[in-house]
Amino acid sequence: MRTTILITSPDQWTAPGVELFQFAPIIPGGPDWFTKPVLIVMMSAVIAIALCWAAFARPKIVPWGWQGVGEYAYVFVRDQIARPSLGKDSDRWMGLLITIFLTVLIWNLMGVIPFVQYPVAANVNFAAALAFVVYALKLYLGVKHHGVRGYLRGIVHLEGLPGWAYALYAPMILAEVFVTSVFTHFIRLFANMFAGHLLIAFFSSVGFWFIFEQLSPLTAGLGVLGVLMTIVMTAFEIFIQFLQAFLFAMLAAIFIASGLHGSH
Incomplete structure (x- = not known):
């Protein structure tokens, strides 16, 4: 459990807030960017590489151990994520998709790992960076396979609409594809990790305070409730x-x- 107690007086408890997401440099006097979230990102990359290496470096005919875990993850991403959207192109993009899935999953799970207890995606910069990579790839593939005009025409293809309706809907669709899509991609992830981390910190703080700091017959129940x-x-x-x-x-x-398909 992560406990963050802010004490303004000996008898006052203050709920944890945005200070949970503010970190000083790990090395005193070192670079400002090298903070706990950056270190966790580096650790997550090492973990993802190690897991894939352990699973697929020496594959056996009958999966066992880490290979079984790796193949389960691969099949899950292929069947539940890649094939429904990419169809026959899914195998070509499996390397990227399983990397994205494992990276985000490890980032998130760091929020419940003892002594780490910080989900990287609760920092909007990391979630946004990953989303913008996918966004740039989407635009690159659209222009490469269809050209600029063909890609735009495929996105706003509204057959059968009168001119006034086309003029109304086309800008909305373009805005969704080129502006809001990238934000909805990472804001959902960021908001969930941010809120979840804050809630866990809140209840653990309640439990710690009313059991260990201000234990009394009147507050013991509240402390137990916080722990539960x-x-x-x-x-x-x-x-x-x-x-x-x-x-x-x-x-x-x-x-x-x-x-790839040049459509909305």
Whole structure:
């Protein structure tokens, strides 16, 4: 459990807030950018590479151990994320999609790992950086396969609409494809991880304060409730972490497919 107690007086408890997401440089006097979230991102990359290496470096005919875990993850991403959007092109993009899925999943799970306890995607910069990579790839594929005019024409193809309706809907569709899509891609992930981390910190702080700091017959029940809610919210947060990794990778597959097929 992550406990963050802000004490303004000996008898006052203050709920944790945005200070949970503010970090000083790890090395005193070192570079300002080298903070705990950056270190976790580096650790996550090493973990993802190690997992894939352990699973696929020496594959056996009968999967066992890490290979079984790796193949399960691969089949899940292929069947539930890649094929529904990319169809016959899914195998070509599996390397990228499973990398995105594992990266976001490890980022998220770091929020419930003891002594780490920070989901990287709760920092909007990391979630946005990954989303903009997918966005740039979508535009590149659309222009490469269809040209600028062909790509735009495929996006705003509204057959059968009168001119006034086309003039109304075309800018809205273009705005959704080129502006709002990239923001909805990472804002969903960021908001869920931010809120979940804050809620777990809130309930763990309640439990810690009213059991260890201000224990009394009147407050013991509140402290126990805080501990129980921390356990429940942590379990729920793990489910959300998996779900958000799945949704982020699924949207990446959809955006890649839209670039390949030149359609909205």
